[in-house]
Amino acid sequence: MKIIAVIPARYASTRFPAKLLKDLGGKTIIRRTYEAAVATALFDDVFVVTDSDLIYAEIEKHGGKVVMSIREHESGSDRIAEAVADMEADIVVNVQGDEPFINKENLEKLIGIFKDDPDNQVDLASLMTPIDDWERIENPNVVKVIVDQNQLALYFSRSVIPYPRDREVGVQYYQHIGIYAFRKAALIAFSTWPMKTLEASEKLEQLRYLEYGKKIKMAETRHLGIGIDTEADLEAAKKLLERYPDL
Template identity: 70%
Template sequence: MKIIAVIPARYASTRFPAKLMQDLGGKTVIRRTYEAAINCSLFDEVFVVTDSNLIYDEIVSNGGKAIMSIKEHESGSDRIAEAVEHLDVDIVVNVQGDEPFINAEPLAELLEVFKKDTDCKVDLASLMREITNEEEINNPNNVKVVVDQSNFALYFSRSVIPYPREKNVGVRYFQHIGIYAFRKQALIDFYSLPMKSLEASEKLEQLRYLEFGKRIRMVETEHVSIGIDTVEDLERARKELSIKY
């Protein structure tokens, strides 16, 4: 089973333009992320896929592998699907370009899902963590997921799901962590399918998979990644890096 990591890397960002090219301890954010993915030792190959010549040159000039997007894309899945369409791979892991402190343990757990899935019942695997703070639960920026008894995703939403009409029934709330491992065919299928109303309403691409019958196995984790979405996040990442090294 050939396993690769793909890092979708857009240059533009609404909240923090050019964040992937910002300095983080003497290297750019995207280079830190790429090297962290390599150092996980979980993947046969690691690629950055980007719409930016700057990002492409940053990776290639430092000995890495990068792919230029040919088309404009609405989502990370679309960008990755285009990149891997003609690659001979089985499993594709989506690593976020703005998360340079990659933790190998939850990624290994995602890959273990496919190694055990001998009947090929899983199309995607992704991560979730339990949240108990009411503010976190109600925050629409925290995407929630509900699962069945086998931890297959039933629905994702920015709203509170399930709705707590009765509070004393042992309901657990899970935040979706947007790290995915895909079977290649699931990505290719996604690429050819139209956006439907649920995805359009919630602005959550994972709903397209569910709307078209794909099965997403969720893996519970306690890992919380450090993403860089703002200037303040970058400063925290710099402090974290100084502690690590």
């Protein structure tokens, strides 16, 4: 089984333009993320895929592997599918470009789902974390997921799922953490499918996989990534790196 990691790296960012090229402890964020992915030793290969000449040059000049995205894409899956179409791979792991402090345990959980699936029943793997705060549960910016007894995703929503008609039942709510591992075949197929109504309504690309009958298996984690979305996040990351230089 050949496993590769792909790091989508867009230059534009509404909240923090050019954030991936900002300095973090003497290296750009995207370079630090790339090197951290390589250092996990979990992957047969690691690539950055970008729409930016500047990001392309940054990775290339430091000896990394980078692919230029040719087309504009509506979703991360489409962008990754284009990048890996001609690559030899069985499993493709999407590593977030703005999370330089990679949690190896989370990536091992995703890869482990496929290693424990000898009949190739699972098409995607992703992560979820328990949430108990009702403000977060009701927040439409926090994507929720419900699963069956085998940890296969039943649905993802910005709404509260399941609806708490009886709060005494004691349902555990889960937030979806948008890190994915794909079978390459499912990823390529995704890029050929027209969007259906559930995805269009919720604006959640993972629903396209469910609408077309693909199986998404979830792994539970309490180790959340440290994303850099704002200047404040970057300053916090710098302080963290000063305190723990081996991160």
